Amino acid sequence: AQSVSQHNHHVILSEAASLELGCNYSYGGTVNLFWYVQYPGQHLQLLLKYFSGDPLVKGIKGFEAEFIKSKFSFNLRKPSVQWSDTAEYFCAVNLMNTGFQKLVFGTGTRLLVSP
Amino acid sequence: EAGVVQSPRYKIIEKKQPVAFWCNPISGHNTLYWYLQNLGQGPELLIRYENEEAVDDSQLPKDRFSAERLKGVDSTLKIQPAELGDSAVYLCASSLGGSSWNEQFFGPGTRLTVL
Numbered sequence: 001a002q003s004v005s006q007h008n009h010h011v012i013l014s015e016a017a018s019l020e021l022g023c024n025y026s027y028g029g030t031v032n033l034f035w036y037v038q039y040p041g042q043h044l045q046l047l048l049k050y051f052s053g054d055p056l057v058k059g060i061k062g063f064e065a066e067f068i069k070s071k072f073s074f075n076l077r078k079p080s081v082q083w084s085d086t087a088e089y090f091c092a093v094n095l096m097n098t099g100f101q102k103l104v105f106g107t108g109t110r111l112l113v114s115p
Numbered sequence: 116e117a118g119v120v121q122s123p124r125y126k127i128i129e130k131k132q133p134v135a136f137w138c139n140p141i142s143g144h145n146t147l148y149w150y151l152q153n154l155g156q157g158p159e160l161l162i163r164y165e166n167e168e169a170v171d172d173s174q175l176p177k178d179r180f181s182a183e184r185l186k187g188v189d190s191t192l193k194i195q196p197a198e199l200g201d202s203a204v205y206l207c208a209s210s211l212g213g214s215s216w217n218e219q220f221f222g223p224g225t226r227l228t229v230l
Contacts, residue, residue, distance in 0.1 A: 043118070044208075046219075051216070092157070105158050
């Protein structure tokens with residue numbers, strides 16, 4: 001079965017530190033890739049997405065992610081985190097073979113940024 | 116623009132009792148999704164509607180779970196009878212269409228506790 005792996009369940013950083021959250025998926029076909037974020041007390045919202053083209057995609061709030069097809073990875077990065085980035089981050093994959101959006105989510109990474 | 120609305124936000128019931136969750140999607144969104152999110156996990160799709168038609172309910176445990184989307188707008192998800200293992204957050208999401216290109220917008224979820 002297709003799966004999405006997020007390597008780190010909990011990450012603690014100080015403000016201004018650089019962030020990289022890992023995401024790997026197990027599917028050999030064409031995929032769309034997403035990162036969602038859930039801030040404390042808020043709903044899930046889209047951070048960025050990759051459909052095709054430039055494998056380095058930029059999202060909101062200074063986040064970016066790089067799709068490396070050979071590694072089946074879509075890691076999320078931010079050069080300098082802020083306290084307000086404290087949230088839970090979910091990687092998700094859409095399998096393109098159906099033509100419809102059927103997201104498979106990873107287990108999430110809880111990020112705590114200390115001021 | 117109002118987002119996806121879900122109610123109730125929290126529900127506590129005893130096992131074997133019935134429970135229902137309600138979702139009002141973003142106006143104009145034809146596609147509606149119900150997800151289950153267990154503690155420490157990412158959301159898992161239960162059912163997807165295109166207008167009033169359930170087009171993907173392969174993950175819905177049909178022995179106790181049911182859903183409907185009358186008139187292709189609001190939707191309800193029901194569990195009867197509830198079991199202890201049903202304690203989780205139930206998320207509703209909507210999108211303009213089911214195509215891979217359409218962003219899903221999530222509601223705040225209903226947190227169910229079964230005692």
